[in-house]
Amino acid sequence: MRTVKKLFGKISLKLIWVVSATAITIIGVYSYFNIKSQSDVLLAEVERHANQLSETIKNSTRYGMLLNQRENIHEIINTIGKDPAINGVRILNKEGEIIYSTRKDEIGRMLNKQAESCYACHAENKPLEKLAIKDRTRVFKVHADSSRVLGIINPIYNESSCYDAHCHAHLKSAKVLGVLDVTITLNEVDAQIRRNEIQELLFALVAISAIGFIIGFFVKRWVDHPVKELVKATDQVSAGNLSYMIKNLSDDELGALGKSFNNMIKKLDETSQQLYQSTKMASLGQLAAGVAHEINNPLTGVLTYSSYLLKRAKDNPQMQEDLNVIVRETMRSREIIKGLLDFARQSTPKKSSIDVNEIINRALAVVNNQLKINNIALEKEFDSSLPKITADANQIQQVFLNLFVNAIDAIGHDGTIKVNTSQISLSPKGITQIKSAVCPKAHSLMDAEHKIGGMPSLRMKIKSNSNTGYIHLDPIYGNHRHFFGISFEKKDDLNLLCPTCDLPLIDKNNRCPECGGPTYKIQIPNQGFVEGCATFRDNWQRWELIDRAGQKKFIGVNVQDSGCGIPTENINKIFEPFFSTKGQRGTGLGLSVIWGILDNHNGSISVQSEVGKGTTFSVRLPQGDLTKNV
Amino acid sequence: MKEHIDILIIDDEDVVIDSISKIAIMEGYTVDSVGDANSALEKIASSEFDLIVCDIMLPGMDGFQFLASLEAKHIDTPVIMTTGYTTIENAVKSLYTGSIDFIPKPFSVDEMTGVIHRGMKYSYLMRQRKVNDGSVIIVPSPAKYFRLGYSSWMNKDPDGSVVIGATDLFVKTLDQIQRIELFNISDTVTQATSAVTFVCENTFVHQLYSTISGTIIARNERLLTEPELLEKDPYFDGWIYRIIPSELEYEMKLLIPCSSDRI
Ligand SMILES: Nc1ncnc2c1ncn2[C@@H]1O[C@H](COP(=O)(O)OP(=O)(O)OP(=O)(O)O)[C@@H](O)[C@H]1O
Ligand SMILES: [Mg+2]
Ligand SMILES: [Zn+2]
Ligand SMILES: [Zn+2]
Numbered sequence: 001m002r003t004v005k006k007l008f009g010k011i012s013l014k015l016i017w018v019v020s021a022t023a024i025t026i027i028g029v030y031s032y033f034n035i036k037s038q039s040d041v042l043l044a045e046v047e048r049h050a051n052q053l054s055e056t057i058k059n060s061t062r063y064g065m066l067l068n069q070r071e072n073i074h075e076i077i078n079t080i081g082k083d084p085a086i087n088g089v090r091i092l093n094k095e096g097e098i099i100y101s102t103r104k105d106e107i108g109r110m111l112n113k114q115a116e117s118c119y120a121c122h123a124e125n126k127p128l129e130k131l132a133i134k135d136r137t138r139v140f141k142v143h144a145d146s147s148r149v150l151g152i153i154n155p156i157y158n159e160s161s162c163y164d165a166h167c168h169a170h171l172k173s174a175k176v177l178g179v180l181d182v183t184i185t186l187n188e189v190d191a192q193i194r195r196n197e198i199q200e201l202l203f204a205l206v207a208i209s210a211i212g213f214i215i216g217f218f219v220k221r222w223v224d225h226p227v228k229e230l231v232k233a234t235d236q237v238s239a240g241n242l243s244y245m246i247k248n249l250s251d252d253e254l255g256a257l258g259k260s261f262n263n264m265i266k267k268l269d270e271t272s273q274q275l276y277q278s279t280k281m282a283s284l285g286q287l288a289a290g291v292a293h294e295i296n297n298p299l300t301g302v303l304t305y306s307s308y309l310l311k312r313a314k315d316n317p318q319m320q321e322d323l324n325v326i327v328r329e330t331m332r333s334r335e336i337i338k339g340l341l342d343f344a345r346q347s348t349p350k351k352s353s354i355d356v357n358e359i360i361n362r363a364l365a366v367v368n369n370q371l372k373i374n375n376i377a378l379e380k381e382f383d384s385s386l387p388k389i390t391a392d393a394n395q396i397q398q399v400f401l402n403l404f405v406n407a408i409d410a411i412g413h414d415g416t417i418k419v420n421t422s423q424i425s426l427s428p429k430g431i432t433q434i435k436s437a438v439c440p441k442a443h444s445l446m447d448a449e450h451k452i453g454g455m456p457s458l459r460m461k462i463k464s465n466s467n468t469g470y471i472h473l474d475p476i477y478g479n480h481r482h483f484f485g486i487s488f489e490k491k492d493d494l495n496l497l498c499p500t501c502d503l504p505l506i507d508k509n510n511r512c513p514e515c516g517g518p519t520y521k522i523q524i525p526n527q528g529f530v531e532g533c534a535t536f537r538d539n540w541q542r543w544e545l546i547d548r549a550g551q552k553k554f555i556g557v558n559v560q561d562s563g564c565g566i567p568t569e570n571i572n573k574i575f576e577p578f579f580s581t582k583g584q585r586g587t588g589l590g591l592s593v594i595w596g597i598l599d600n601h602n603g604s605i606s607v608q609s610e611v612g613k614g615t616t617f618s619v620r621l622p623q624g625d626l627t628k629n630v
Numbered sequence: 631m632k633e634h635i636d637i638l639i640i641d642d643e644d645v646v647i648d649s650i651s652k653i654a655i656m657e658g659y660t661v662d663s664v665g666d667a668n669s670a671l672e673k674i675a676s677s678e679f680d681l682i683v684c685d686i687m688l689p690g691m692d693g694f695q696f697l698a699s700l701e702a703k704h705i706d707t708p709v710i711m712t713t714g715y716t717t718i719e720n721a722v723k724s725l726y727t728g729s730i731d732f733i734p735k736p737f738s739v740d741e742m743t744g745v746i747h748r749g750m751k752y753s754y755l756m757r758q759r760k761v762n763d764g765s766v767i768i769v770p771s772p773a774k775y776f777r778l779g780y781s782s783w784m785n786k787d788p789d790g791s792v793v794i795g796a797t798d799l800f801v802k803t804l805d806q807i808q809r810i811e812l813f814n815i816s817d818t819v820t821q822a823t824s825a826v827t828f829v830c831e832n833t834f835v836h837q838l839y840s841t842i843s844g845t846i847i848a849r850n851e852r853l854l855t856e857p858e859l860l861e862k863d864p865y866f867d868g869w870i871y872r873i874i875p876s877e878l879e880y881e882m883k884l885l886i887p888c889s890s891d892r893i
Binding site: 299301303330578 | 649695713719737788879881882887
C-alpha cells in the first residue's frame with residue numbers, strides 16, 4: 001500500500017481514479033445497450049424463423065384439412081414436433097378446443113380466452129381479426145423455473161374452398177376457422193445472449209484496466225517524475241545547494257515551472273553572491289581598519305628606531321645600508337596598508353546606468369542581518385517601472401546604506417522600516433537650486449556664510465532712500481524665504497546692487513507683471529537669468545531657461561523608520577559634517593556624505609520627523625540629465 | 631607655579647610613546663606621556679605644556695572628545711592628532727575640530743620631527759601673539775577664502791577653478807624654505823593629503839595638505855625659483871596650484887570660512 005502511494009503521488013492517484021470512474025461509466029452504459037440490441041436482433045431472427053415454420057405447417061396441413069384427413073394432419077404435426085427446437089405445435093378450433101397437438105394428452109381440451117395462445121386476438125374481447133406478425137408472437141415461460149419459449153399463433157381464415165367443400169363442415173359466414181399455435185424453445189438464443197454478455201463484460205474489464213494502466217503510466221511520466229524532481233530541487237535549495245539545476249525539462253507547463261524554478265535559483269544564487277560580496281566588502285573594510293590600526297602602531301616603532309639607528313650609524317656604511325633596507329621596506333608596508341584602506345573604501349566614482357530598486361536591494365542585503373537581529377520589520381513598496389538612471393552605483397548604494405544604518409540606530413530594537421520608490425514629476429519652481437549667480441561684471445553673488453534652507457544664499461546690496469543694507473535671496477527658485485538685513489519701504493525707487501562693484505541689478509526694460517514695479521535680473525552662468533520682483537511686494541519670479549525645460553522628472557525614494565525621531569532643534573544640523581548624537585559610535589559624516597553624493601548627482605534629500613514617532617528621509621534623483629548645474 | 635614641559639604625548643601603545651619621545655628628546659624637548667585622555671586632562675591641570683600629540687583611537691574618551699573637552703575648558707594648547715586608522719575622514723575631522731595638524735602612523739623620524747617642530751613654532755607664535763607685543767603679525771586670509779585647519783587655503787574663481795595656497799601662519803611655522811617640491815600639472819590631489827613638500831634649511835621636511843580634491847591645471851612655477859614669494863604674499867602672488875575641483879560642494883563643508891577669523 002505504501003509503495004503504491006509512493007509510486008503514484010496524490011495528484012496521480014486522483015487523476016487515475018477520476019479517469020477510471022469515467023471509463024467504467026462510459027463502457028458500462030455502452031455494453032448495456034450493446035447487449036440489449038444484440039438480444040433484440042437474435043429474438044427478431046427467431047421470430048421470423050418461427051413465423052416461417054408456422055406458415056409451412058399451415059400450408060402442408062391445408063390439403064389434409066380440406067379433405068378432412070385427420071390422420072394425415074396428425075402425422076405432419078407429430079413429424080414436425082420432433083424437432084428439438086420446437087416446443088409444441090397445436091391447432092385450435094374457433095371455440096378454443098385443441099383439435100391437433102404434438103402432445104396427445106391435450107387434444108380435446110378447451111382453452112380459456114385468457115390463455116397465452118389466445119390473448120393476442122382476444123385481448124379486449126375483440127373478435128378475431130387480421131393480426132400483424134409482431135402481435136402474434138409472445139415470449140413466456142411455461143413454469144417460473146423453465147426456460148423461455150417463443151409462441152407464434154397463426155389464424156386459419158375461412159376460404160371458399162372450405163365452405164364449398166363436400167363435408168360442409170364450415171359455414172360461409174365464419175371468418176376465422178381456427179388457430180395454429182407453434183411454440184419454440186429459446187434455449188439456444190438465451191445461451192447465445194449469455195455468451196455475448198460475458199464477452200462484453202470481459203471486454204469492459206480489459207478496456208478499463210488498459211485505460212487505468214495507460215493513464216497511470218503517463219501520469220507517472222508527465223506529472224509524477226517532474227513533481228518529484230521539483231520537490232528534490234526544493235530540498236536541495238533549502239539545504240543550501242544554490243548551484244542545483246533541474247535537468248531533463250519537458251516542454252509542457254511543468255517544464256516551464258521547472259525552468260522558472262531554475263531561473264529563480266540562479267537569481268537567488270546571484271543575490272546571495274552579491275550579498276556575500278557586500279558583506280565581504282563591509283567586513284573587509286572593518287578588517288582593513290583593524291589591521292591598519294594594529295599594524296601601524298608597531299610599524300611606527302620599527303620606522304622610528306631604524307631611522308634613529310640610521311642617524312647613529314653615520315660612520316658605518318655597511319650598517320647604514322642594512323638599516324636603509326629596513327626603513328625602505330617599512331615605508332613600503334605603510335603604502336600597502338594605505339592601499340588596502342583605499343581599496344576597501346572604493347573611492348573612485350564610476351557612473352553607469354543603474355536600476356535604483358536594485359541598488360536599494362543591495363544596500364538592504366548588507367543590513368538584512370542587522371534588521372533580523374534587532375527584530376526590525378522591513379516593508380518594501382517598489383515601483384517596478386522605474387527608468388534606469390546614470391549614476392555611481394556604489395555611491396548611491398552608500399546613500400541608502402547610510403540611511404538604513406541611521407534608521408536602525410534610531411529604532412534600536414523592534415520597529416519598522418518602510419522603503420518605497422516612485423516616479424515623480426515636479427514643476428521646476430521650488431526644487432531648482434541656484435548654485436551660482438553673478439553680477440554683470442561676473443562677481444559672484446553667492447554667500448556661503450548666510451545659508452537659507454541649508455544652502456548658500458544670493459547676496460545683494462539694497463539702497464532705499466538713504467538706507468543701505470544687504471538682502472539674501474532664497475537660493476531655491478520659486479521659494480521666498482528671503483532674508484532682509486534692513487527694513488525698507490517697498491517702494492519703486494529702491495535699488496539693488498552688486499555688493500562687490502555696486503553695479504545695479506535692476507532691469508530697466510522690464511516691469512513686474514504683478515505689481516508694475518521694478519524687477520531684478522541676475523545672470524546664472526550658462527543658464528540664463530533669474531528675474532524677480534525687486535520691491536518684494538509680491539512673489540513674482542522667472543527663470544526662463546528652467547521654465548522652458550518644463551516639468552522635471554524624478555525618482556523618489558522614501559525611507560521611513562519608526563525610530564526615536566529628531567528633535568526640531570537638531571533638524572537643521574543633521575546634514576552638517578560631524579554632527580552626531582551618537583558619541584563615539586558616530587563620526588557624524590553619514591548624512592553629510594549622502595548630501596554630497598546626492599548634490600553631485602543633482603538630486604536632493606529632505607527630512608520629516610516627529611520625536612517618538614519616527615523619521616522619513618525623502619531622496620530625489622533626477623531622471624535623464626544628470627549634468628551638474630555649474 | 632606649574633611645572634613646564636614642552637610636549638605631552640597621549641597614546642595607548644608604549645612603542646608609539648617611546649618612538650615619539652625619542653624623536654622629541656633628540657630635538658631637545660622635554661616630554662611627558664599618558665595612556666588615555668582622562669589622565670591627560672589631569673596632567674594638563676597640574677603641568678603646563680606647549681604642545682600635545684594625541685592618538686585618535688584611545689580607550690574611553692577618544693581623541694575628538696579630548697579636543698572637545700579642551701575647548702570646553704578653554705585650554706588652547708595646540709594639539710597634533712595621530713592615528714593608525716589613516717583615513718581621509720579622520721584627517722579632515724581632526725583639522726576641522728581644531729587640531730593644528732594630523733600625522734598618520736607610521737611616520738618616519740623626519741616627518742615626525744618636522745611636525746613637532748612646526749607645532750612648537752605654532753605654539754610659540756600663538757603665545758607671542760597673546761602677549762601682543764606687536765612683534766608677531768600674522769596676516770589672515772581674505773574673508774572669502776576657506777581654509778583646511780590653519781595651514782592651506784582655497785579660493786573659488788568665477789570660472790569654476792579653484793586656487794589653493796599656504797596660509798601666512800603655516801609659512802611662519804616653517805624655517806627658511808630652501809626648496810619646494812610640487813606635483814605636476816594634470817596630477818590629482820586629494821583633500822587632507824600631502825600636496826606640497828617644503829624642505830627647510832635645517833633639513834626638516836614639511837607637508838602641506840591639499841585644501842580640496844581635484845586635478846591640477848596650473849602651478850606657480852615662480853615658487854620653484856623664488857620660494858620667498860610664499861612669505862611675501864601668501865594669498866596672491868604666492869599661490870601654489872590652480873585645480874579643477876572634483877567634489878567641491880561637499881568638501882567645502884569640511885573647510886573653515888576665513889571670514890570667521892575676523893571676529
Ligand atoms: N533616522 C534617524 N532617526 C533619528 N535621528 C537620526 C536619523 N538619521 C540621522 N539622525 C540623527 O542625525 C545625526 C547625524 O547622522 P549621521 O548619519 O550624519 O551621523 P551618525 O549616524 O551619527 O554617524 P555616522 O553615520 O558617521 O556613523 C545622528 O547622530 C542622529 O542624531
Ligand atoms: Mg549615520
Ligand atoms: Zn559686481
Ligand atoms: Zn512685483
